[in-house]
Amino acid sequence: MIKIKNLHASIEGTEILRGINLEVKAGEIHAIMGPNGSGKSTLASVLAGRDEYEVTEGSVDFLGNDLLDMEPEDRSRAGLFLAFQYPVEIPGVSNINFLKTAINEAREKRGEEPMAAKDFLKRVKDKSKLVELDGRLANRSVNEGFSGGEKKRNEIFQMAMLDPKLSVLDETDSGLDIDALRVVANGVNQLKTKDNASIVITHYQRLLDYIVPDFVHVLYQGRIVKTGPKELALELEEKGYDWIIKDLEEVSA
Amino acid sequence: MQNEDQLLEEVTNSEYKYGFYTEMDSDQAPKGLNEDIIRFISAKKKEPEWLLEYRLNALRIWQTMEEPNWAHLGYPKPDFQDLHYYSAPKPKKQLDSLDEVDPELLETFKKLGISIEEQERLTGVAVDVVVDSVSVATSFKKKLGELGIIFCSFSEAVQEHPELVRKYLGTVVPTTDNFYATLNSAVFTDGSFCYIPKGTKCPMELSTYFRINEANTGQFERTLVVADEGSYVSYLEGCTAPMRDENQLHAAVVELVALDNAEIKYSTIQNWYPGSKEGKGGIYNFVTKRGLCMENSKISWTQVETGSAVTWKYPGCILKGNNSIGEFYSVAVTSNHQQADTGSKMIHLGKNTKSTIISKGISAGQAQNSYRGLVKINKGATNARNFTQCDSLLMGNNCGAHTFPYIEVGNQSSKVEHEATTSKIGEDQIFYCKQRGMDETTAINLIVNGYCKEVLNQLPMEFAVEAQKLLEISLEGSVG
Ligand SMILES: Nc1ncnc2c1ncn2[C@@H]1O[C@H](COP(=O)(O)OP(=O)(O)OP(=O)(O)O)[C@@H](O)[C@H]1O
Ligand SMILES: [Mg+2]
Numbered sequence: 001m002i003k004i005k006n007l008h009a010s011i012e013g014t015e016i017l018r019g020i021n022l023e024v025k026a027g028e029i030h031a032i033m034g035p036n037g038s039g040k041s042t043l044a045s046v047l048a049g050r051d052e053y054e055v056t057e058g059s060v061d062f063l064g065n066d067l068l069d070m071e072p073e074d075r076s077r078a079g080l081f082l083a084f085q086y087p088v089e090i091p092g093v094s095n096i097n098f099l100k101t102a103i104n105e106a107r108e109k110r111g112e113e114p115m116a117a118k119d120f121l122k123r124v125k126d127k128s129k130l131v132e133l134d135g136r137l138a139n140r141s142v143n144e145g146f147s148g149g150e151k152k153r154n155e156i157f158q159m160a161m162l163d164p165k166l167s168v169l170d171e172t173d174s175g176l177d178i179d180a181l182r183v184v185a186n187g188v189n190q191l192k193t194k195d196n197a198s199i200v201i202t203h204y205q206r207l208l209d210y211i212v213p214d215f216v217h218v219l220y221q222g223r224i225v226k227t228g229p230k231e232l233a234l235e236l237e238e239k240g241y242d243w244i245i246k247d248l249e250e251v252s253a
Numbered sequence: 254m255q256n257e258d259q260l261l262e263e264v265t266n267s268e269y270k271y272g273f274y275t276e277m278d279s280d281q282a283p284k285g286l287n288e289d290i291i292r293f294i295s296a297k298k299k300e301p302e303w304l305l306e307y308r309l310n311a312l313r314i315w316q317t318m319e320e321p322n323w324a325h326l327g328y329p330k331p332d333f334q335d336l337h338y339y340s341a342p343k344p345k346k347q348l349d350s351l352d353e354v355d356p357e358l359l360e361t362f363k364k365l366g367i368s369i370e371e372q373e374r375l376t377g378v379a380v381d382v383v384v385d386s387v388s389v390a391t392s393f394k395k396k397l398g399e400l401g402i403i404f405c406s407f408s409e410a411v412q413e414h415p416e417l418v419r420k421y422l423g424t425v426v427p428t429t430d431n432f433y434a435t436l437n438s439a440v441f442t443d444g445s446f447c448y449i450p451k452g453t454k455c456p457m458e459l460s461t462y463f464r465i466n467e468a469n470t471g472q473f474e475r476t477l478v479v480a481d482e483g484s485y486v487s488y489l490e491g492c493t494a495p496m497r498d499e500n501q502l503h504a505a506v507v508e509l510v511a512l513d514n515a516e517i518k519y520s521t522i523q524n525w526y527p528g529s530k531e532g533k534g535g536i537y538n539f540v541t542k543r544g545l546c547m548e549n550s551k552i553s554w555t556q557v558e559t560g561s562a563v564t565w566k567y568p569g570c571i572l573k574g575n576n577s578i579g580e581f582y583s584v585a586v587t588s589n590h591q592q593a594d595t596g597s598k599m600i601h602l603g604k605n606t607k608s609t610i611i612s613k614g615i616s617a618g619q620a621q622n623s624y625r626g627l628v629k630i631n632k633g634a635t636n637a638r639n640f641t642q643c644d645s646l647l648m649g650n651n652c653g654a655h656t657f658p659y660i661e662v663g664n665q666s667s668k669v670e671h672e673a674t675t676s677k678i679g680e681d682q683i684f685y686c687k688q689r690g691m692d693e694t695t696a697i698n699l700i701v702n703g704y705c706k707e708v709l710n711q712l713p714m715e716f717a718v719e720a721q722k723l724l725e726i727s728l729e730g731s732v733g
Contacts, residue, residue, distance in 0.1 A: 048688050076690040088685040092703030101699055102689040141703065162689065 001026050001166055001197045002047075002067070007058035009046045015056070016042045018222035024166065027194040031208055031233060032201045034219035035241050040201045041085050043219070044170045048082040049075050063165065077106045079165030083155035083172045085201075090142040095154065096124060098142045099161050106162075127160035131187040148175035156187045163191075168199045173207040185210030205237040218244055282339035288312065291439060294339045298408050298442075301415055311428045311438035318432050327592070328563045331502045331537060338440045338473070397455075402486075403448040404459050407475050410446035417448055421479050425508040425545045425571070433504040433565075434541040437473045441506065444474035449484035449515070458713050460489040476507040480515035480550075487518040489716055501526075502537045503561075509544035509552055513574065516551045517544065520712050524723050525560035528590060535562025535591070542566060548574030548603070555711040557720040558593070559586040559727035567625065569598030572606035572634075579608040582708040584720075586727050587620035587652070596626035596657075601634040601667070610641040613705050616652035617728065623655040630667040637667040645675040646704055648697075648728075698725050 002024045009017040016039045024030050032040055046053050047060065049072035060067040067075060090098065104114040115123075128138055131153050143151050152172050159167050169188070173181055188198065188211050200211055208216070208230060216232040217224045218241070226232070226244050236244075282293050291312055295305040320330060397404050403414060410418050428438045449455050480486050490507075503525070511517050519542075528535025538561040544552035554568040570579030581597035599608035614622040628639045645654035656673050678700060686696035702709065702721055709717050 048684075050684060072684065072687040073690055073692055076688055082688050084685070084688075088679070088681045090682055090685070090700060090703055092706030093699055098686075098689070098699065101695060102686070102691055105692065105695055106690040158689065 001028075001063065003059075003061040004047075005059045005061075007043075007046070007060060008056045009042065009053045010056055011042070011053050016053075016222055017046065019058070020219075020222070020224060022217065022224060024197050024199060026165075026197055027192075028214045029192070029198045029200060029211060031211075031213035031216045031230075032199060032219055032224075033203065033216060033233065033236055038219045039222045040219055041170055042222075044082055044085075044168045044199075044201065047075075047080065047168060048072060076102075076162075076164075077109055079196075081159050081162055081164035081167040083152075083159060083167065083169040085170040085174075087143045087146075087151040087155055089144045089146075091144050093142050095138050095140060095142050095157075099124075099158060102162065123161060128157055130160055130190060131156045132183045133157045149177060149180045152176055153180060153184060156184050160187060160191055164196065166197050166199070168201070170201045171203065172200075173202050173204060181207065182210060205233040208233045220245065220248070281337050284337055285334045286312075286336070286338060286440065290338050294440065294442060297339060298411070300411055303419060304411060307422070307428070308439050311435050312440075314429055315432070315435040315439055318435060320432050328537065333436075336502065339442055400453055400456070401450040402453065402455055403446065405446055407441070407444040407446050407477070410477075414446070414448070417479065418446065418477065421477055421508070421510055422475075423508075425510060425543045426506050426541050430541060433539040434506050437475065437504050437506045437541070441473040441475035444476045444505070445478075446476070447478040447486065447488065449480045449486045451481045452483040453481075454484065455486040458487045458489050458716075460491070472501075472503050472505070474505040476505065477510075478508070478517060478519070479510045480512060480517050482512045483514040484512075485516045487520070487713060489520050489522075489713065491522040491716070491719070501535075502539070504539045505541070507540070507542040507568075509542075511544060511546050511550035511552050511577075513548040514550060515547070516553075518553045518555070519544070519568075520716055521554075521556040521558070522716060522720050522723060523556065523558040523560050523564075524727070526562075528562040531590070536560065537562060538564045538566065540564075540566040542568035543598075544568075544570045544579070546570055546572050546574055546577035546579060546603075546606075549576045550574055551578040551580070553578075553580040553582070553711070554597070555582040555708060557584045557705075557708065557712070557723065558595070559723050561593075562591060564591075564593040564595055567596050567598050567627070569600065569627070570608065571600045571602065572608065572637075573602045574606075575603040576605045577603055578606070580711075581608075581610045581612070582711045583611070584613045584615070584705045584708045584724070585622060586615045586617075586724065587622045588617040588648075588727060589620060590618070591620045593621070594623045594625055596624045598627040599629070599639060601628075601630045601637040601639070604633070604635045605637070606634055607638045608640075610639070610643070611707050612641075612643045613708055614643075614645040614654050615648065615701060615704070615728075616645065616654050617648035618652060620652045621655070622653070623657065625657045625659070627659045627661075628669055629661045630664050630669065632663040634664050635666050637664060639667075639669045641669075641671045643671070643673040644704070645673075646701070647675065647677050697728060701728060 004020050004022040007017055007020040008015060020043060034040055042053065046055060047067065049070065055068055062080065063078060065078060070078065100120060107114060124138055128135060133153055137146065137150060137154060143154060146154060152175060155172060172184060176184060185207060200213065213230050216228050216230060218226040220241065225248055282290055288309060291308045295308060403410065423438065426434050428435055447459060478486065478488055509517050509519060525536035525538060526534065546552050552570050556568065558564060568581060572579050579599050583595065585593050585595055587593045596612065597610045599610065601608065608628065610626055612624050614624060616622040622645065624643050626641060628641065630637045641658065643656050647654060654675055658671050660669055662669060678697065682700050683693060683696045686699060687693065701724060705724065709720055712720055
């Protein structure tokens with residue numbers, strides 16, 4: 001699905017990603033953990049194509065295409081979805097209109113007819129049920145005045161509507177109460193197929209009780225410094241990151 | 254990767270889409286402005302003596318006036334002696350139906366995507382077409398006639414309903430009002446007239462499409478809408494102009510009268526030629542629009558303006574009757590070298606009068622967009638309320654937005670609120686849209702439409718669609 005090789009990226013001259021290597025295959029879920037400021041959101045942004053970041057080295061292959069050479073909108077249309085850590089508000093634009101525009105533009109680029117209103121509405125209904133999104137939120141302006149948790153839920157709703165190949169969830173669990181967490185995780189699990197994949201960025205192993213990852217990676221100072229099975233998350237929860245950092249220092253010393 | 258500046262460049266460089274010119278026979282007055290010209294116009298239109306006097310009086314006043322200078326508008330002053338003040342397509346015969354309308358005109362409307370047939374068939378809108386100075390098509394007249402509603406060209410109203418015209422003409426915008434209104438009072442050639450009888454709700458939107466069509470013909474429309482007690486009307490005005498190089502002066506006057514318990518909704522889409530992207534040519538639009546509200550009445554102005562090189566206009570309401578309501582909803586887009594100095598004037602005279610002003614400015618390119626609003630609460634206006642919200646959206650770094658609110662409060666029980674914001678179109682918002690698969694242009698359109706939502710929502714459905722199209726056209730550029 002995606003092959004990230006030796007990815008280096010910087011912002012305003014400061015190198016944030018310092019050689020990321022990661023491969024995610026179809027049907028897999030990868031969790032990325034790591035201390036604040038380690039570069040998790042940066043990785044997500046670089047994959048999505050934010051142009052503030054300069055990629056200085058490395059390559060990313062996404063479904064056989066050179067991802068780094070694509071415009072952000074083309075990455076999206078190719079099946080890459082980013083659930084933002086801080087979803088943006090767009091006043092005056094209803095969620096429904098936003099999604100209809102997004103879906104139909106992607107269809108148009110593929111030479112397809114716009115989705116029939118009936119099908120679209122059915123999809124809205126089905127998918128908002130999946131994430132237990134209050135029907136009223138679908139008609140409100142995109143994220144405007146949404147609570148933190150509602151914004152996150154809305155990201156998963158959008159993900160469900162767009163049906164991506166690879167979803168990158170950036171701390172979708174933070175700010176969610178226990179019930180919402182379960183709902184969101186449940187949504188992600190139901191959307192999982194053998195043909196798609198997810199990268200789940202989180203600070204809490206709690207989420208991983210619901211979304212069971214195939215691999216857990218620890219990102220530290222712009223590099224993946226440890227990879228393990230889902231149990232690694234439990235260990236991190238218990239012991240924090242210090243022991244990994246210490247191991248690292250010993251190795252480099 | 255395309256950066257924002259490049260995109261904005263493209264967006265603001267899009268050429269005027271509606272630049273074409275319809276050839277028609279015309280019948281013109283010689284250039285210049287003096288008593289003889291006024292007499293010529295009046296005679297051409299077979300006007301009664303009182304109207305000729307009204308015009309001559311206005312001319313005399315105008316000759317003593319000085320053209321105003323506006324702090325935030327810069328443009329070469331028009332030479333008023335170098336204009337034709339009358340021009341009419343030669344009516345080949347009396348027109349009873351659209352089949353008899355000049356096919357060239359119908360073609361023009363097709364290019365605009367607002368063919369009259371379609372308007373009639375799909376929307377039940379009655380369209381009164383003004384090309385240059387004489388109305389050439391009037392429709393739905395019979396149906397309206399059955400209800401006693403008068404909707405016709407101004408000239409026709411002068412012939413058929415002189416008592417109504419004489420009673421209300423100049424009662425809201427007096428001859429002495431301002432330089433351009435005075436000029437209009439002297440030389441207006443045509444426009445629309447509308448009268449809704451007592452207790453009648455006009456069953457359809459009344460719509461007029463104006464066009465400026467002859468080179469060098471300043472167009473001076475006069476519109477008068479009278480809603481008698483307890484009546485309701487929604488009136489739509491939309492304009493486009495052909496592309497040309499000389500600046501064209503446009504100084505219209507619109508007067509609305511809402512008698513007790515009446516309601517008038519007046520919506521405008523304005524997309525006259527804004528000039529080339531280098532700032533050459535374009536329409537000068539100096540319009541005086543005002544409504545008079547009697548007891549418990551309501552006047553609501555909604556406008557979406559994307560055109561003209563220079564726009565100067567302040568639709569407003571005189572809230573004379575107790576409990577009357579005035580509203581103003583506006584979107585003004587200025588790009589390239591366009592300049593706009595617009596706003597609203599709300600004059601509160603009666604008790605418990607309420608006014609709302611929602612103004613959304615969008616500036617791109619080198620454009621300057623000024624909001625100049627006046628809220629005046631008179632001594633007798635106990636418990637008057639005003640709410641003003643004035644937002645500016647900037648696209649790029651070379652444009653400007655200015656806000657000049659003037660508030661005069663003469664009654665302590667009144668409440669006046671003013672909110673103003675200026676924002677740049679957000680890169681975060683654009684990126685968010687792109688991440689969901691939208692092109693940059695689509696993203697900008699979506700965000701801009703959202704920003705204008707409160708105003709667009711005020712427009713009748715079919716007009717809102719057209720307004721959205723216009724916003725897109727005036728902000729597009731990266732497409733194709
Ligand atoms: N414009 C910038 N200039 C310099 N440094 C920046 C800039 N933007 C981000 N950074 C730095 O990049 C580093 C990585 O940030 P990033 O948001 O990727 O961290 P994160 O792992 O997602 O953290 P968190 O867990 O807090 O969300 C941080 O140290 C941050 O301060
Ligand atoms: Mg982060």
